[in-house]
Amino acid sequence: MSDAYGDHETHEETAGSGIVDNDNVLRRVGEVLSSSFALLVLAMLAWIVTTQVNPELLQTIFPRFVEAYLLVIQIVVVSSILSVFLGVFVGLGRISNSPITNRIASGYVEFFRGTPLLFQLFLIYLGIPRLWATGTFPLTNWEVPAAIIGLTLNHGAYVGEAVRGGIGAVPDGQMEAARSLGMSRVMGMRKVVLPQAWRNALAAIGNDQIILVKDTSLLTVIAVPEIMSVFRNVNSTTLDAWTPLLWVALFYLAITVPMSKLVQYLESRADWGGERH
Amino acid sequence: MNPEHPIVEYEGVNKWFGDNHVLKDIDVEVDEGEVVVVIGPSGSGKSTLLRCTNRLEEIQSGDIRLDGISLYDSDQDVNRLRQRIGMVFQSFNLFPHKTALENIAMAPIEVKGIPTEEAEATARDLIEEVGLAGKEESYPDQLSGGQQQRVAIARALAMDPQVMLFDEVTSALDPELVGEVLGVMRTLAEEGMTMIVVTHEMGFAKEVGDRIVLMAEGEIVEQTEAAQFFERPKTERGRAFLSRLL
Numbered sequence: 001m002s003d004a005y006g007d008h009e010t011h012e013e014t015a016g017s018g019i020v021d022n023d024n025v026l027r028r029v030g031e032v033l034s035s036s037f038a039l040l041v042l043a044m045l046a047w048i049v050t051t052q053v054n055p056e057l058l059q060t061i062f063p064r065f066v067e068a069y070l071l072v073i074q075i076v077v078v079s080s081i082l083s084v085f086l087g088v089f090v091g092l093g094r095i096s097n098s099p100i101t102n103r104i105a106s107g108y109v110e111f112f113r114g115t116p117l118l119f120q121l122f123l124i125y126l127g128i129p130r131l132w133a134t135g136t137f138p139l140t141n142w143e144v145p146a147a148i149i150g151l152t153l154n155h156g157a158y159v160g161e162a163v164r165g166g167i168g169a170v171p172d173g174q175m176e177a178a179r180s181l182g183m184s185r186v187m188g189m190r191k192v193v194l195p196q197a198w199r200n201a202l203a204a205i206g207n208d209q210i211i212l213v214k215d216t217s218l219l220t221v222i223a224v225p226e227i228m229s230v231f232r233n234v235n236s237t238t239l240d241a242w243t244p245l246l247w248v249a250l251f252y253l254a255i256t257v258p259m260s261k262l263v264q265y266l267e268s269r270a271d272w273g274g275e276r277h
Numbered sequence: 278m279n280p281e282h283p284i285v286e287y288e289g290v291n292k293w294f295g296d297n298h299v300l301k302d303i304d305v306e307v308d309e310g311e312v313v314v315v316i317g318p319s320g321s322g323k324s325t326l327l328r329c330t331n332r333l334e335e336i337q338s339g340d341i342r343l344d345g346i347s348l349y350d351s352d353q354d355v356n357r358l359r360q361r362i363g364m365v366f367q368s369f370n371l372f373p374h375k376t377a378l379e380n381i382a383m384a385p386i387e388v389k390g391i392p393t394e395e396a397e398a399t400a401r402d403l404i405e406e407v408g409l410a411g412k413e414e415s416y417p418d419q420l421s422g423g424q425q426q427r428v429a430i431a432r433a434l435a436m437d438p439q440v441m442l443f444d445e446v447t448s449a450l451d452p453e454l455v456g457e458v459l460g461v462m463r464t465l466a467e468e469g470m471t472m473i474v475v476t477h478e479m480g481f482a483k484e485v486g487d488r489i490v491l492m493a494e495g496e497i498v499e500q501t502e503a504a505q506f507f508e509r510p511k512t513e514r515g516r517a518f519l520s521r522l523l
Contacts, residue, residue: 176333177370177429181384181436182360191387195374272374273416 052242061234065247068230069254072216075144075224076255079151080209086152087159087205091197092189094164105160112157118218121150125222147219151212158208159201166201167193199270206263213255227251282345284309284471285330285440289339292322292329299325300336301495307440310469314476314486314503317518322495323475327444330473331362344439360388363433363441367448369425371417371432377404378413381432389436396435403431407461423454427461440471447478459485479522483507491515 093105112120125146129137139145170193178188220229227248234244283306290303299322307313315323328334330341332348332355341348348358371380381400385391391399404413407427417425426446433441443462447455459481466472466485476482482489486503491514499506499515510516 171368171370173366173368173370174372177364177366177372179333179356180331180359180362180364180366181432182356182388183384184356187387191383192372199374270374273418 048242049246053246054240054243057234057238057240057243058246061230061244061247064230064234065227065244065251068225068227069251071144071224072213072226072251073255075147075151075216075219075226076213079148079155080212082148082152083155083212084159084205084209086156087163088194090156090160091163091167091201094160095167109157109160112154113161117150117154117215118221120154121146121218121222124150143219143223146222147216147224151215154215155208155212158211159205162201162204162208163197165204166197166199169200170196195270199267202263202267202270206260206266209263210256210259213259214252282342283307284311284344285473286342286345287326287330287339288342290326290329290336290341291338292325292334292336299495300329303339303497305490305497305500307471307473309471312466312472312474312485312487313490314474314482314488315490315492316476316479316482317492317498320494321492323492324444326492327364327442327473327475330442331359331364333364356388360384360436361439363436363438365426365429365433365441365443365446367445369417369422369429369449371425371429373417376414376416377409377420377428380417380428381435384432385435400431400435403434404428406434406464407431408457421454422450423457426450426458430458430461430465434465440473441465443472443474443476445475445477447476479507491518493518 090105090108093101094109096102096105125143128146129139129142132138174192174196175185175188178192179185183191216224216226217228219226220232223229231244231248235241285305285307287303287305290300291298292300303326305313315326317323325334329336330348336349343358343361346353346358348355371377372383375383378397378400381403382393382396385396385399386393401413404410407430409424409427409431412420412424412428417428420428430441430446446462447458450458455478459478462472462474462481463485474481474486483503489499489501489503489506490497491499491501491506491510491512493514498518499510499512501511501515505511506515507519510519
């Protein structure tokens with residue numbers, strides 16, 4: 001009898017009322033559909049690479065992409081760390097009992113989540129130097145600091161919301177237990193609530209940080225020589241689209257794939273008493 | 278400790294949640310080493326009274342004193358007072374990101390500043406006392422409800438409190454796990470710990486309790502020696518409460 005529930009194909013299954021009612025058949029249909037889709041994509045990719053991509057150009061432009069990639073990595077690492085750090089404080093501000101702190105944190109989130117990043121980048125890159133008399137703004141390479149400030153402020157708002165949600169999901173009893181042991185509210189937050197909130201928020205924060213990586217593509221409009229701007233330069237001089245596009249895809253994935261692995265690793269590490277034991 | 282005054286003293290305690298008068302003129306004195314069991318129907322204010330005893334809830338009038346010191350005295354640091362009052366919750370509230378040992382040793386290390394080694398040695402002794410030797414490195418998720426609650430008791434004891442509060446600590450447990458937790462509490466009582474216990478376990482109340490406080494609708498209806506309460510309650514409501522249990 002147990003065979004009927006196993007993975008083996010059995011003839012009993014044909015006795016089912018309809019072909020789609022059968023779990024096993026449905027599973028096979030799914031496998032066929034997804035494999036055909038993958039094959040189609042791979043075939044298209046192979047066709048494009050062989051007919052559209054110019055191997056010589058691929059080699060010539062490689063160093064320019066590496067240079068842009070290294071700059072993007074630096075911008076991402078700095079903005080990522082700063083935005084998570086900022087986000088923790090924004091999240092704490094959002095749950096603060098003090099109406100002042102609470103409103104300031106809410107206003108911050110509303111503004112940076114409610115206006116486009118592109119606008120914020122222009123505001124910082126073009127707007128701020130205008131506050132000095134023409135020609136007296138002290139920074140000459142303002143685009144990279146402006147990019148980091150813009151990405152940090154924008155993503156700090158999203159991380160803040162993730163942290164707020166993570167704190168909200170920690171049961172009240174945790175803080176009560178901490179307080180009943182004589183811990184102050186701050187200590188209870190730091191030692192008991194935040195480590196759990198961090199785990200709750202990790203998936204959302206990871207998601208946001210991957211979006212941050214992709215948001216660096218907007219920096220092309222404030223003259224940061226990042227990956228998309230290299231593409232635009234190559235494309236406008238050679239009129240070749242597919243060759244530089246291939247590098248664009250690979251270089252973005254070379255940041256985002258390790259990043260999602262890192263998030264997975266952090267999540268498994270915060271699975272206290274779960275599978276890993 | 279001063280034998281002149283009770284260790285915990287409630288005097289004219291009143292509390293409202295909005296318009297809801299949940300504690301009405303509560304007067305109770307708990308002596309050192311005494312086990313006071315608070316019983317009564319749900320919503321009678323038993324748990325609220327317990328939560329007020331370490332200021333997880335605030336009272337609006339009256340006073341609660343620990344060893345003669347008012348909990349509501351503005352000169353007193355509530356975090357210091359709470360270190361002298363152990364509390365065990367219905368839902369255990371163990372810290373899920375810490376092992377059993379870390380749960381117990383955490384507050385002594387962080388709050389009292391006891392060296393890690395010393396605090397962990399004490400924690401190991403306490404784990405053994407509650408019958409969980411070998412579970413030191415387990416995370417709460419790897420323990421049964423009864424085991425978690427025993428770790429929670431050990432965690433409260435690690436602060437070396439003068440009084441222990443138990444808030445329906447067996448209500449969330451599977452029936453077969455209730456006994457192991459009550460067993461630990463019985464031993465504690467025998468060792469002379471002062472305990473205020475809110476419970477629905479009448480067997481425990483009768484056997485371990487020194488005094489029964491019966492509450493209904495935010496009031497204390499009756500306070501009687503445990504043995505006498507279960508034989509001959511002094512009030513009509515006490516009789517009514519007991520008859521409903523049978």
